[in-house]
Amino acid sequence: MEHLKRFCRAHGWALEAGLFLGLSLLWVLPWLLSGQTVAGNDLAFHLNRLRGLADQLRLGAPWWRVPPLSTTTFMGWGYPINLFYPAVMLLPGAWLQLMAWGARGFYLYLALVTWATLAIAAWVARRLLHSRLQGVLVALVYTFSQYRLIDFFVRGALGEGIAFAFLPLVFYGVYCIAYGDYRQWYWLAVGMAGVTLTHVLSVLLCAVGVVLFMGLWGLRRTAGWARLSRLGLATLLTLLLTASFLVPLAEQGHFLGHIGVQQYALADSAVRPGELVKNSLLTLTPTPDHLVSLGLMFWLLAGVTLLSWRKLTGVERYTFVAGWVCVWLATSWFPWAPFQPLLGMLQFPWRFLALASFPLAVVGIRAVIVLGQPANRRERVGLLMAIAVITVSFQVMGNVGFYHWVQEQPDGRGTLMLSSDYRAQSTQDPNGDYVTPRGLVALDAVRTHSLAVMNTQRNGQRLRSLRALSRETLRTGYRYRLVSTHAQWLKLPQLGYAGYRVTVNGRAQPLHVDGNDVVHVHVKVGRNWVTYRYQRTALQRWSGWLSLVVWLGLLGTGSWRRWRHVDFYTK
Incomplete structure (x- = not known):
């Protein structure tokens, strides 16, 4: 015993x-x-x-x-x-x-x-x-x-x-x-x-x-x-x-x-x-x-x-x-x-x-x-x-x-x-809690992932000058391939948030959003590659490093005190 x-x-x-x-x-x-x-x-x-x-x-x-x-x-x-x-x-x-x-x-x-x-x-x-x-x-x-x-x-x-x-x-x-x-x-x-x-x-x-x-x-x-x-x-x-x-x-x-x-x-x-x-x-x-x-x-x-x-x-x-x-x-x-x-x-x-x-x-x-x-x-x-x-x-x-x-x-x-x-349950939740009230107006259309739906005209007709070819899912965003008969502004099936970046044919464009938070891009005549990616902002990077340093400092101080047999921060 x-x-x-x-x-x-x-x-x-x-x-x-x-x-x-x-x-x-x-x-x-x-x-x-x-x-x-x-x-x-x-x-x-x-x-x-x-x-x-x-x-x-x-x-x-x-x-x-x-x-x-x-x-x-x-x-x-x-x-x-x-x-x-x-x-x-x-x-x-x-x-x-x-x-x-x-x-x-x-x-x-x-x-x-x-x-x-x-x-x-x-x-x-x-x-x-x-x-x-x-x-x-x-x-x-x-x-x-x-x-x-x-x-x-x-x-x-x-x-x-x-x-x-x-x-x-x-x-x-x-x-x-x-x-x-x-x-x-x-x-x-x-x-x-x-x-x-x-x-x-x-x-x-x-x-x-x-x-x-x-x-x-x-x-x-x-x-x-x-x-x-x-x-x-x-x-x-x-x-x-x-x-x-x-x-x-x-x-x-x-x-x-x-x-x-x-x-x-x-x-x-x-x-x-x-x-x-x-x-x-x-x-x-x-x-x-x-x-x-x-x-x-x-x-x-x-x-x-x-x-x-x-x-x-x-x-x-x-x-x-x-x-x-x-x-x-x-x-x-x-x-x-x-x-x-x-x-x-x-x-x-x-x-x-x-x-x-x-x-x-x-x-x-x-x-x-x-x-x-x-x-x-x-x-x-x-x-x-x-x-x-x-x-x-x-x-x-x-x-x-x-x-x-x-x-x-x-x-x-x-x-x-x-x-x-x-x-299905783990991918198709329609949650929109963190979408603005104005963005909710367009959210159903955004969820279709369709350029044609997003650019439907007021008379209900699809835009004839646009032909969507493909949509590719990336780790940080999406890439669209399309053909346009003339240079024009198009709506992407995306909502704008701080940190998203738009490139068209490899060239960056400013992030343009309308009154419903929908992203607009300008495309040229012919084939276009439109990429919509998220990039961590400077504030995100600096705040991330700040928290990491503070956490490491807290853990390091505690470990050192423990090693020195001091009652963990108290003396």
């Missing part, structure tokens, strides 16, 4: 990583074996993003860099989607798609994301609770929460689901700044940068969480200015780490004039409290009819926390209350109307359930230990193992239950996507 203890102590990290890998594969196992997917609300959109990245790599794009556009997906018109929706966290998924094509490659990527979420959550929880076992259990409760299952499998919200991996770092960074060792302020920047480079709307969610959890400072009320300055430094470092995405996004916004994120009335989209309780307590199987759920485990942990309330510290009590404030924000009981102009981009207030999950898991597991009062290590391990088994069982039952529910539905009810449907 003593030999086993020494082995576990020496190789705990490897055992933990292996456990997380096995559970991550178990989490996606029904779908991985079947090769089927469920076309949730956003899944087709994210599959097009993922397939677009993989195709760009096949066409010769550098494997380490996010290409700005997709030439083969989103109906193949050159949508520069990656300038508006961060894609750096999708690169590992694109690499996997090159090795394991289709739905199975996608689920291997979900397993990788789940493994990373478990590892990060366990590390943060171990720093907070000073226990490897408790850290592992917090990671299981958090990562296998029902809301996260809904995000990935029911809603198909891949970006929001990946952001779960970085929310523990955001919480830990705020905790360090507000209450703990404020010299570890950089963790807030790392967490916020991870969220920013994954799901932009979750940044607004995290900003609300930072304000809420900064209230921990009131429990100690020391080093106020020092802590506030660290919050400012964390904000600045976040901007530098994410400049490679934020600067090109701002550049496109300036070029286009207006790009609006779709908004909903928050008061209408918030979940009713009764519905939230019913979905959480009465069913372990999430379905489109029971979409918003916190999960039974969190309600059980809340009961344990209340029973051990007097034995908890002030920090634990505040964290518990703040976590349930996030749950309150998800419901229609919160007066959302006055906050609509400020937070309308959140679209669905029940996204706050993601923000509530980690702090509630930390306090809940701590409360289990306090209330259970295990007399020795063996009893403590037994108690935590029992909770781990319950947590994993709930998740497996929910996932398998949803899988069987989908199989039993009439055609179309569960929007089941077979392997044969994957190619």
Whole structure:
């Protein structure tokens, strides 16, 4: 027994990583074996993003860099989607798609994301609770929460689901700044940068969480200015780490004039409290009819926390209350109307359930230990193992239950996507979220890829002076071959964005766009080669190098301190 203890102590990290890998594969196992997917609300959109990245790599794009556009997906018109929706966290998924094509490659990527979420959550929880076992259990409760299952499998919200991996770092960074060792302020920047480079709307969610959890400072009320300055430094470092995405996004916004994120009335989209309780307590199987759920485990942990309330510290009590404030924000009981102009981009207030999950898991597991009062290590391990088994069982039952529910539905009810449907679903999404309102007028014509359609005359007749010969898809754009009977201006089936360049017969032309953002080119008599390519702008190049240098500096400093046995940035 003593030999086993020494082995576990020496190789705990490897055992933990292996456990997380096995559970991550178990989490996606029904779908991985079947090769089927469920076309949730956003899944087709994210599959097009993922397939677009993989195709760009096949066409010769550098494997380490996010290409700005997709030439083969989103109906193949050159949508520069990656300038508006961060894609750096999708690169590992694109690499996997090159090795394991289709739905199975996608689920291997979900397993990788789940493994990373478990590892990060366990590390943060171990720093907070000073226990490897408790850290592992917090990671299981958090990562296998029902809301996260809904995000990935029911809603198909891949970006929001990946952001779960970085929310523990955001919480830990705020905790360090507000209450703990404020010299570890950089963790807030790392967490916020991870969220920013994954799901932009979750940044607004995290900003609300930072304000809420900064209230921990009131429990100690020391080093106020020092802590506030660290919050400012964390904000600045976040901007530098994410400049490679934020600067090109701002550049496109300036070029286009207006790009609006779709908004909903928050008061209408918030979940009713009764519905939230019913979905959480009465069913372990999430379905489109029971979409918003916190999960039974969190309600059980809340009961344990209340029973051990007097034995908890002030920090634990505040964290518990703040976590349930996030749950309150998800419901229609919160007066959302006055906050609509400020937070309308959140679209669905029940996204706050993601923000509530980690702090509630930390306090809940701590409360289990306090209330259970295990007399020795063996009893403590037994108690935590029992909770781990319950947590994993709930998740497996929910996932398998949803899988069987989908199989039993009439055609179309569960929007089941077979392997044969994957190619169409991953290339033909008609999304136009990042097209200006004026550009949407011409988008249907642009999607035809036809010069003849784009140059239809007002009387409905095709232009007789134009004969299109071919269209070639390139890594960074398209090449058209055409014949014109006289020199004239023609419309390309393309929309204009900052960075696109036009050449006709090898000669560059200024980018001309009309009132509908459609690109116009001037061609000569006879045969013409028209190339429409994307080229990274100076701002994109400089901001990319800036972020790279800052990331390398952060990692290099941390590695050097680690090598010198200094407590990672704190001394």
